[in-house]
Amino acid sequence: MREYTFKPAPIRKKQTWAIKDGHLMQRGAAQALNLACVASASWNTVTYRGTRSAWLHLKSEQGVTKIECNDHGGGRDDFFALVDAILRELSRVQPNLQIAHGYSAPWRLALFLLGILGTLLGLFLIFAGVTNMTGRGSVEAGIAGLALVILLFPVAWTCRPNIKAQTVPPLDLAREIASLSGASVSDPEDDPREA
Numbered sequence: 554m555r556e557y558t559f560k561p562a563p564i565r566k567k568q569t570w571a572i573k574d575g576h577l578m579q580r581g582a583a584q585a586l587n588l589a590c591v592a593s594a595s596w597n598t599v600t601y602r603g604t605r606s607a608w609l610h611l612k613s614e615q616g617v618t619k620i621e622c623n624d625h626g627g628g629r630d631d632f633f634a635l636v637d638a639i640l641r642e643l644s645r646v647q648p649n650l651q652i653a654h655g656y657s658a659p660w661r662l663a664l665f666l667l668g669i670l671g672t673l674l675g676l677f678l679i680f681a682g683v684t685n686m687t688g689r690g691s692v693e694a695g696i697a698g699l700a701l702v703i704l705l706f707p708v709a710w711t712c713r714p715n716i717k718a719q720t721v722p723p724l725d726l727a728r729e730i731a732s733l734s735g736a737s738v739s740d741p742e743d744d745p746r747e748a
Contacts, residue, residue, distance in 0.1 A: 557635035559628025595653040644723040651720035668709025675701030
């Protein structure tokens with residue numbers, strides 16, 4: 554049984570995970586997660602100021618199991634190897650499970666509201682600039698308003714509530730993650746755990 558050890562972030566303690574007999578276990582945790590009982594899963598990765606954060610959330614009756622890491626945490630390769638192992642195990646025990654790829658519903662709603670409010674503020678600033686409501690600085694107000702609209706309207710549009718999250722099967726996601734981590738992903742037939 555292989556163990557995967559990494560630090561999710563610089564100020565957090567190291568975590569050690571393992572998969573055995575279809576169960577995801579974390580050292581020191583009260584109970585293991587039966588991967589056959591996962592009701593839904595979501596994956597996302599975000600890069601901000603050169604630091605990539607990635608997370609896999611697994612929902613079950615036990616709650617949400619969060620596997621998270623960023624570039625500054627340490628053990629990034631073990632994190633990606635663990636996610637790959639989880640996805641392979643999920644494809645074995647739940648071949649029909651689809652994993653949501655992207656922001657969760659609360660994040661999408663928050664980004665939608667941020668985008669709408671920023672767009673409305675931008676439109677107001679454009680109006681204020683065009684009608685010379687500000688007196689001096691009407692050009693600056695118009696430019697700032699246009700910048701807000703250009704930056705935040707696409708955020709609102711892509712996170713609007715009526716859009717369903719993109720879903721992918723576990724093995725397809727494993728291949729995508731392998732391209733992020735630089736690891737190679739073999740076919741399930743080549744998986745030594747199957748032997």
